[in-house]
Amino acid sequence: MRFVGIDPATRTGIVALNLKGEVLVEMELKGKGPAGAMSTPQLVDLENQLYKLLLKGDLIVIEDASAGTQKGITTGMVHGGLRSMIYRRELDFDISNAMWTKKYVGVKVEKGQTEKQKKDAIGAAVLEQFGYSHKSHNVVDAYIIARIALNLYLMRNYEPLLDNERHQVEVVQGIMERAEVG
Template sequence: MTRYVGIDPSTKTGIVALSPSGRTLDAREIEGKGEDPRRMYSIIQAVSRAIQPDDIICIEGFGFASQSGFLLGGIGWGVRMELYRRGIPYQEVSPNGLKKFTGAGGTASKAEVAVETFKRWGFQCKSDNVTDAYVLAQIARAMHKDIKITKFQQEVINVIRNPQTKSKKKKENKTR
């Protein structure tokens, strides 16, 4: 059976798997064991064990305001490399896109995302990471199933499918 999986890579990684009908099959938070790099490795391996070959995956993109960007980047890239190694494709979803998909808006707080997630899908969890992973799984499902979605949700999917590339500004040669 195809599962729709959301992954929020972090020091406490959220992972959620949904059935084609949207039923929650798995929802958990993965914490690493020990000191880094062992802790990072244990998170990456636990995520890998939770993933099945036919899963359709959305993973949260990197945020730029994080205080622990290096550590989170290491976990995030480690998960992505493990998926790549196994030949499992994934879609990248920006943090703002995740928030917008709930109806809370791109600049919403974690609490606002949790409220909108409960109102829209009836899902509730104490962990913000698992809540985010749930939304990511719903995005994966909406991208591959013919289900009713809102205009703003379709906008999020359109951005994922057709990402805008930023053009590099040409540097002027200044000679004296």
């Protein structure tokens, strides 16, 4: 059993953990094709890469599109395409929103912060809390999401969580409640 976190984007982060929280897979996926806007061949290649990495029995959490994203069409294509790959693999998934990903590691977005400052703060928090780092911020986000997937499984099975900070438990409970409603 693996716990998979996916941070969808034109460069998609994916991390798979085992039950102990050890990293089994950590990659950044990018569809092959010409530079520029996401083309259909690039999207299909990205989807196929994800499809090949997913295994029967994977428990998946995928990050939802950020509210107010500036690239709505591309975001919709990537998120929808990757979700359809998960579905084609006959796997279920839960959804975490971008704010929950930040909250899970205790990062609060400050007014006026640049995207780089936000990503640097998240990377520093992950390194401090879990001893994990990666050159790609998409993979770092996917690592957080994979930890959410693992703790979601533990909570659903009434087992002790690996991550017990109040804000982490609130995120996992929030995803559970949303799944029960949806």
